[in-house]
Amino acid sequence: MIMNKGAIFGLPRRGFMRAVLVLLAIWWFILPVAAFTITTGPSLTPGEQVVLGEAVTADIEIIYDVSSMNEFITVYTDLGSASWDAVIIADDREMPIGTRSGRYLTVTGFELYNPGSSVTKLRVHLEGIVPEYLTGTSQVDVITIEHIAGDGSTVLDSVSETIPIIDLAAVDAMRTETENDLARFEEEINVAYVAGMDTSAAEGVAADVRDLIDGSRQMDIRNAYAALSEADSVLDAEFSALTNSVTQNHFQNARRMIAAIEPAIAEYRDAGGVDEQGILVVLSYRDNAEMLLVLADEKNISGDEEGAQQYAVNAYNKADNAMTYLAGMCSDAGLTIGGYTAGAVVTPSSSPTSSPTPVQTVLGFDFPDSQQIEGIQEIDIEGIFGFFQVIIDGCMGFVDFIQNVAEAFSDIGN
Numbered sequence: 001m002i003m004n005k006g007a008i009f010g011l012p013r014r015g016f017m018r019a020v021l022v023l024l025a026i027w028w029f030i031l032p033v034a035a036f037t038i039t040t041g042p043s044l045t046p047g048e049q050v051v052l053g054e055a056v057t058a059d060i061e062i063i064y065d066v067s068s069m070n071e072f073i074t075v076y077t078d079l080g081s082a083s084w085d086a087v088i089i090a091d092d093r094e095m096p097i098g099t100r101s102g103r104y105l106t107v108t109g110f111e112l113y114n115p116g117s118s119v120t121k122l123r124v125h126l127e128g129i130v131p132e133y134l135t136g137t138s139q140v141d142v143i144t145i146e147h148i149a150g151d152g153s154t155v156l157d158s159v160s161e162t163i164p165i166i167d168l169a170a171v172d173a174m175r176t177e178t179e180n181d182l183a184r185f186e187e188e189i190n191v192a193y194v195a196g197m198d199t200s201a202a203e204g205v206a207a208d209v210r211d212l213i214d215g216s217r218q219m220d221i222r223n224a225y226a227a228l229s230e231a232d233s234v235l236d237a238e239f240s241a242l243t244n245s246v247t248q249n250h251f252q253n254a255r256r257m258i259a260a261i262e263p264a265i266a267e268y269r270d271a272g273g274v275d276e277q278g279i280l281v282v283l284s285y286r287d288n289a290e291m292l293l294v295l296a297d298e299k300n301i302s303g304d305e306e307g308a309q310q311y312a313v314n315a316y317n318k319a320d321n322a323m324t325y326l327a328g329m330c331s332d333a334g335l336t337i338g339g340y341t342a343g344a345v346v347t348p349s350s351s352p353t354s355s356p357t358p359v360q361t362v363l364g365f366d367f368p369d370s371q372q373i374e375g376i377q378e379i380d381i382e383g384i385f386g387f388f389q390v391i392i393d394g395c396m397g398f399v400d401f402i403q404n405v406a407e408a409f410s411d412i413g414n
Contacts, residue, residue, distance in 0.1 A: 036147065037063040039121065042161040044142055049164045050130050051221045058126040058143045058161065061089075063119060069109035070150030077103055078141040079128025086124050090117035130165065139164050166225050174228045175216060181235045182209050188239060192246045195253075205238045243305045250312035251300075254293050257319035261286045264326055271335045278329045285322030289315045 041060035050056055056079055064073065075084065084105040086097040097111060107122065114120050126143055134140055144160035186206055193199045212231040216224040265279055273279075296311035 036145070036157045036159050038159060039063060040123075042143060042159070044161060044163055047163075049166050049225065050140065051166050051225075052130050052132055052135060054130050054222075056128055056130060056140075056142060056163070059124070060143065060145070060159075060161075061121055061123040062145065062159065063121050064112065064147060065120065066109060066112045066147075068150055069113045071109045071112065071156075072148050073107045073112060073122060074146050074148060075105040075107070075124055075126075076141070076144045076146075077126060077128055078131070078134065079103070079126070080131035082126060082128040084124065084126055086122065088112065088114075089121040089123060090114040091119055093117075134165055135167055136169070137165060166221055168221060171216070171221055171224050171228065174225065174232075175213060178209075178213055178228050178231050178235070181232065181239070182206065182213065185209075185235055185239050185242070188242050188246065192242060192249070195246060195249050197245065197249055202238060202242050205234060209234055247300060247305055247309050247312065250309050250316065251293070251296065254289065254296070254312050254316040254319060257316055257323065258286060258289050258293065261319060261322050261326075264323060268326060268330060268335065271330075273329065273333055273335055275329050275333065278325070282322045282326050282329075285318050285325065289318035289322065292318060 039061045041058070043059050045057045046054070058077075075086075080103075082101060082103050084100045084102075086100070086105060086107060088095045088097065088107070088111060095111075097107065105124070112120070112122070122145075124143070124145070128142075130140055139162045142161050142163055144158065146158040147156040148154065149156050185202075189199050189202045189206060192202065209231045212227045212234075216227040216231075219227060261282065265282060268279075292311050292315035296308045296315060299305075299311055300308035
């Protein structure tokens with residue numbers, strides 16, 4: 001068979017090009033390229049949430065592009081008693097479609113198609129009521145707009161807007177959650193109070209939040225939701241501020257106790273204290289406290305407030321152990337050291353979120369005899385038992401240090 005040199009796939013070149021154009025035309029007719037451009041909205045009233053039976057309005061304006069009268073646009077809503085007002089705008093020339101009712105609005109290609117216009121828009125205003133049959137659902141589809149191709153089923157583009165529904169069950173669940181948050185806030189107030197902080201302002205906030213919660217029980221759904229939302233907002237801000245204050249208070253207590261160790265050792269030596277092995281134990285406690293404070297700083301930087309508080313508490317306790325040990329050394333040596341008294345400092349609870357038990361430690365280095373210190377272990381530094389006690393205490397301090405460091409690395413790994 002002799003092929004025409006100008007033929008393509010057995011067709012003359014002109015015939016082939018004509019076939020390609022026909023195919024392109026068919027493809028363009030069936031699946032035109034189109035996309036919505038939103039120029040206004042969607043704006044909803046109310047804008048944040050709705051309750052069952054509430055009236056809702058929605059407004060939106062889009063730029064559309066249709067290539068034939070076979071395409072059309074559908075608009076849908078979940079609202080009941082829906083009423084639509086739609087306007088087609090072709091190059092700033094408005095063509096009202098008129099008022100229509102029902103959950104569906106269809107704008108035909110005959111109405112949409114304006115081949116001589118450079119810009120075509122569709123403006124839609126919707127009014128409706130949130131129907132009771134949506135009880136138990138979390139949101140309502142207020143408005144959905146779809147551009148349908150000439151085949152009658154292919155969706156070329158769409159835009160939709162939903163809004164949360166508030167019902168009685170949602171308000172009750174929100175109230176329970178707010179009460180739980182308030183309980184946590186009151187626990188943190190207790191922690192702050194035990195730590196010696198002024199909690200009067202926080203207690204006033206807690207009382208106001210309690211009033212909002214109790215008042216919401218007598219309100220309609222919308223006002224109850226608003227009251228509980230206000231309570232949640234207040235709690236979030238105040239809890240964060242109080243927790244940060246408690247954390248900083250723990251840090252200050254730990255730093256103050258650690259800073260007091262070196263001057264106390266100097267006073268002990270100046271007064272004639274010679275137990276250098278005991279001082280090594282004190283310094284071991286001090287080093288552990290400093291390391292725990294470093295770990296507390298790392299927790300605080302990472303945003304772990306509870307972990308930061310716990311490590312700061314542990315740092316304070318280690319420094320307190322050092323001062324208590326040194327006080328025992330002074331007592332056993334019969335030394336009288338004046339000029340230093342750590343004020344009454346209340347150590348925080350071991351768990352910042354649990355009801356703490358106040359522990360008060362007052363350190364003073366004015367000891368005319370050993371009977372003035374209660375709860376201090378007596379150490380015979382001149383005997384072998386005292387020597388081994390020093391070694392044991394030092395080892396225990398080192399073991400505690402290793403355990404805390406291991407826990408810290410474990411937390412980081414998790």
